[in-house]
Each structure stands twice: as structure tokens, then as C-alpha cells.
Amino acid sequence: MTEVDDKLSSARLGERIKQIRRDKALTLSELEQRCGLRASTVSKIERGAISPSYASLLRLAKGLEVEPAELIQPQVDALPKTRRSITRNGEGIGHSIGSHDYRFLCSELTNKKMCPMIATVHAKEMTEIRGTSARADGLFSHEGEETLFVVKGQVVLHTEFYSPVVLNEGDCAYIDSSMGHACLKGSEEDAVVFWVCTDLAFKPSEWNN
DSSP states (O other): OOHHHHHHHHHHHHHHHHHHHHHTTOOHHHHHHHHOOOHHHHHHHHTTSSOOOHHHHHHHHHHHTSOHHHHHOTHHHHOGGGOOOOOOTTOSEEEEETTEEEEEOSTTOSSOSOEEEEEEEOOOSGGGTGGGOSSTTSOBOOSSEEEEEEEESOEEEEETTEEEEEEOTTOEEEEETTSOEEEEESSSSOEEEEEEESOOOOOGGGSOO
8 A cells, every 4th residue: 555545545534534533523522521532532533634543443443332343444434325234034143121022123233323122011000111211200211212113913002291192003102202101012912012112222233042
């Protein structure tokens, strides 16, 4: 690689790191706290003034919560329409959380902005989910937004500022996830719901089938 190519490569890497940092709404100081590299050093890397060592690259990847390779491959996020993932019927990463069984879909994609899943709802009463909730009223709340579509059965959607509402097969709801909410089945039969959340606090890619 010539000196010109090396400088060009450093510049592209710096632009990529800067773009990821901005996408995550992180300041240089905040990234410094996350990865342990000085803000001034990160700034030089972003400007292409210096090329990071492999150890620094690993630190940056950890601080930005991405795979190291994603710092080197600008086309991954630059062309999101080229990304595709397919989960066949019955596939996905299964995990039980309280009174719900989740099957996370398209989990091999990194840096997703949405988390799609199929949920089987077992609980019929609020008392059945209170033991798994961070709130005393049995409701959950977290960052982001979510939508749910009833695939099978009937659910009762409880939300903090509204009366409970019954959703039947084919019905859909969209809510602000920061509002307390919970989903119960509306009959003896377990309900199946297609659920999409924008909060990626869950990391299904780290779980086993």
C-alpha cells in the first residue's frame, strides 16, 4: 500500500467511526468514557490524522457496541437496502421471559433498528406477570416504541393511561414503550403475537437456541 493509499484508508476508517458515533448520538467525551481512548485521540482518528492500532480498534468497537469488522466495512450501513435476513417458519432464537415465550427473528443482523419477534402469551392475570416485572403494578416500561399484531387467539392490552383493550386475530396496536404496558391472553388458549420493538436492550444474538 502506498502512502497515499494508507492516508485514504485512514480517512475512510475515520469517517466510518465518526458516522457510527454520530448515529449513536455520542459525543467524543462520551466515547472516551466508553472505550478508554482520549477524546483528542479519537478526534484525530476520525479526521484520518492517525491510524488506530488493532488494540485501539477493538476499544473503539467495544465503545460503539459494534463488531470490529463493522468499523472497516462502510457499505454495511451506508447501503441499508442491501441488507436482508430471512427466518423460516419455526426458526429463530427462543427465549422465555416471565410469562411470555419469545422467538427472535432475523437475529443474525447486527445494528438493527428494530427487534422483530413472535411471542406466545401464557398469562391471563396481572398477578401472573408481576413477579417478572420491574414495576409493582405488573406493567413494563422501557425506551422506544413497539407494535404488536395478533396472529392467533385473543389478547388484552393493558396500558398505563388507557383502559384495557381486547385485541382479536388480525388486530394491531402501536404504543410508546415508555408508557407502562402489559399483554395478557384474553381466553384460555395461549395467544400468539408478532411483535416489533425499537428498543434493543435485549441482545438475542448472545443467547443460545
